[in-house]
Amino acid sequence: MLPQLDDAAIEALLARLNHGVGQDALVLDEARRSAIKEYQNVHACPGAGKTTVIGLKLILLAEKWSALHQGICVLTHTNIAKNEILERIGTDPAGRALLSYPHFIGTIQDFTNTFLALPACRSTGIAVRRIDDAATANFLEGRLSLPARTFLAMSQQRKISDLRYRFENGALKLDIPGNPGEQTDSYKSMKAAKNAAIKNGFLFYSEMYAIADQLLVSNPAVAEAIRHRFPIVLVDEMQDTSRYQDEFLSRIFPNDAGIKFQKVGDPDQAIFDGMGDKPNESFNGAAVQLQPIPDSSRFTNSIAAKVRGLSTRRINLIGSRADLENAPACSIIVFDDETIGEVLPKFAEIVEALPASNRQTIKVVGGRADNEGGAKPLNIQTYWPAFDRAQSQRTVLPSTFCAAARRCTELASGSVQAHTHLLRQCVVELLRLAGKTYVGRNGKDGPVTLSNLGRYLSEKGTTVRFNRLMAEMVMMEDLPAEHWANIANQLGEVCDVNIGTGDVVPFMVFSELPADLDGEAVLPGNVFSSPNGILMEVSTIHGVKGETHDATLVLETKFGTLYDVQEMLSFLIDSDLERPVFDPEHPKTNPSIRASFMKKLYVGTSRARHLVCLAVHKDRISDVQRQALQEIKGWAIVELPPVPAI
Incomplete structure (x- = not known):
């Protein structure tokens, strides 16, 4: 029982x-x-x-x-x-x-x-070596003939990652990208590459589901x-x-x-x-x-009341966190084409009114990251051109990790937040030199970045040890060689890196001198340093899902012909409006896009403990909406002043 x-x-x-x-x-x-x-x-x-x-x-x-x-x-x-x-x-x-x-x-x-696919593989003599999309695609790519490579390159719709088994009509079926004739070299090469991958134990994630499905159909007793x-x-x-x-x-x-x-x-x-x-x-x-379960301990009831209208399922959102005394009001920053570059600095000014202990984690997020073409795109880069989703435009780093640690130890200038950011960026560099990668939510394997570092460490199960080590380095009073050796070994353990091999070795050696960097150089690629000294990490909404911030700014972005914040203003005012419904069969229709906007803005606006702000273009918020947002929902409207003529 x-x-x-x-x-x-x-x-x-x-x-x-x-x-x-x-x-x-x-x-x-x-x-x-x-x-x-x-x-x-x-x-x-x-x-x-x-x-x-x-x-x-x-x-x-x-x-x-x-x-x-x-x-x-x-x-x-x-x-x-x-x-x-x-x-x-x-x-x-x-x-x-x-x-x-x-x-x-x-x-x-x-x-x-564990319970289906691997036992099924073992029963048929397949010794599984690697279940990984990127590794399997690389294995296949390396075994293709030149004609097969040329055939795949002729169309963006033909990808080696589509060379995989799926379960259909009671049997496993191999998909050959582009469907070349069975007598062609391309077909034969891809079929041979796939046979080699299976023989060597390389499989895609989805193929394990296909193998499991076959087992369930052929032997129903397994499910029982x-x-x-x-x-x-x-x-x-x-x-x-x-x-x-x-x-x-x-x-x-x-x-x-x-x-x-x-x-x-x-x-x-x-x-x-x-x-x-x-x-x-x-x-x-x-x-x-x-x-x-509608009540949240993350944010205040004032924030809950403001973002409740973005709940697709109409949950009666309640916030149980106490309001801060004299906290700045949640604000809607109104910009125009000339002042869009002032949105982030204005948010920093608003954040500065929070007590110092309540503005440790500040984030700026948007739904769209990159320029997508078309007429007048609006994305994160439009507000801050230095934003780099792939983190490829890294800032200058010291030649050794130890030099960065010494800077944090021996220089009195600079905030704890800035020093921590420098150390975390050095960790990202350590992982890059070690060739470490991270499989994102889209299933693609890519470099470990500042944005996904936390998820990488969480999967390793070393988050607590890592945070303790970062705190220790920031608070160190001195750094003798033997102490650095111990720290370096701990970094290697928590990051799953062998610090004694390859390009990692020179980066992890002991340094007698601190790094000589100016204020900008200590910042990772996607942290905006405002004129008042407030540091804000800039990210996509997808990148901050699951996070908690002290303050969050959600930037208006554009998809197709629609602007996300503009489309959601009515729901912020009236939470009883009929919600848009996402249609998975037609994801690019306006109702589906609006439904996606609602969920993204709900995620973005529900990250913050104390302060939520939105940015919207002046042409996309009416006078009636301004008045309702202020008088009914308690938003402050912050209008950026026009840029003075030269």
């Missing part, structure tokens, strides 16, 4: 966890208690403490679990979410029992590989065995699960299977719609009923 969770069990756990904590004691309202006791699908708003709720539920289940060969299955969309759950339960004596057999905590991909093994299944970050993954899980855990299956996430933050696989319908669908 499965463990039954009740209020008495919750109270006993809270008493244990809150012992000696004082004013930081954990308190659960009825919505969170219900999510723990029951198995309804949960819509958790930004900052709702979703991972805490999942962690508490898992600990309670672990305390009562008695089955020796049945376990709890916890599935996540990313390794980051998985690691957050592992960290949450790993420090609890009962929770640690869930880290081993018969339980499973991992990504949907990990689950598919998995259901017996896992009578309880929890899925975290469900909003980012694709339709295919959702349907795949439903084939293994159907609604009538008699198991407990709970999905948790925030469909309002499903901002990857239209970027590849179609979104799921069982959780993100507009008609799906979800149990809401």
